[in-house]
Amino acid sequence: MKKLVFATIAAAISAPAAAAPETYVIDPRHTFPHFTVNHLGVANIYGRFNRTTGRLILDKAARTGTIEVVLETASIDTGDNERGERKRSRDEHLRSPDFFNAAEFPQMIYKGTATKWNDDTPVEIDGQLTLLGVTRPVRLTVDHFRCLPDPRVGGKREVCGGNATGTLRRSEFGMKFGIPGTSDEIRLLMQFEALRQ
């Protein structure tokens, strides 16, 4: 009987701990925010940011979660970073004040909260994107999300990750150069993985 009481007390104490929010640090090697922008109404150009940091805080039992992602704007990569026969590559132009103004605004920050869940999986994130010093709401739809014991370390830690998409109008952030030749609407496609601390 004593054992049963102790077991019940132990379970009552440990239950809230299990439901507590867990912090996951973004794995920069498996997290690349991509974007597409239409060029001249012809093709969608793809680009990405190569350096990303951040963290997720998840409480799957309570169905709450937040995400904070910091992107280094100078790490933009659209696959055109060699000058060739031109004075400057497209990526160098994208770092200039015409677009990301990387010298003055080296970071772009997204802070969001998971607002819709499907069981214990977040499906929608409402957040604020700060770009060029302007903060505006950006909603991300989580297309895929999964957490599992990380097989690379024998399951000793948990890894969570997925894919999210969203859209924004760059002119709302003051990035007006080249519109409409280079479209105002930007589609975000984010792949992310985060390791539990």
Next chain:
Amino acid sequence: MSRSGPTRVHPATCRLQRTIRRGNVLSFFDHPAIQGGVAPFVVGVVVAALFFRFRLAGLAVAAGFCTAAYFINGFSFTPLTATRKIILLAPAAALIGILCDAFARPARATAVALGLASGALSIWVFWSVLVQKDLLQALALGAGAALWVALVVSLTCGLAAQPVRAGAAGLGLGLGTGAAAVLGATASYGLLGIALGAAAGAFLLAQMILNRKTDAGFTFTLPAGLLAALVGVGSVLLAQLPWHALALLLLAPLAAHVPVPERVSVPVQAVILSALTLAAGAVPAVFMWRAEPGLPF
């Protein structure tokens, strides 16, 4: 009464008419040549013509710059970025220029004082960039920017009493800065520089058409020198214009000091001085082109 046959319309006019018929007037103003060249020039001509008799034709340069800034950036000042500070300084410099013309003589000392004040102001403009650098790098960049802006403004303001030379200096400095900025990977700064040159050209054209000089004063020279200098520094700090190319831009205001016979007419003086300042202003762009040939983007 017989009707005449169909009038031949220039193809460019046809294109413009089609654009307007489609309701695409705004897309017409999206064209970089309109934003940085045609619109600032037209506004500069109108302002110079309107204010010529009031001896304030020099307002053309600030008006032309603001026109380009409106199309490129809009008149939004939150957050107050370096670019927006430069735009904000256009009307402020014109206003300070008017006050200086009213209360100070166009003497060398006034030009130097305005240069030093402008140099100090450049630190404020680029503060958000400088604070992100290492201390030594920030000090070097800040000092270099302040020195460059002080030199350009002093040289340009030194021409306040010589309107044709001032106009030619603004033309060469503006277009030279614009061309160098485009090669330094920032088209928007390039357009702002070109707009300065176009508006200074409008100020010069007004004097050529009327064949008489007007007052340039600090109303013209302060905005022309300050804005061109800040656009140049911005192209270095925020894009990839090399410092040595920026230093070469000093040749443009220096070329406007070359002696030209005063007895020749105003249009001839304007043509000679413009040719000199344009050639001098083109030196950095040519230098960059030769060092690294190829298209800007």
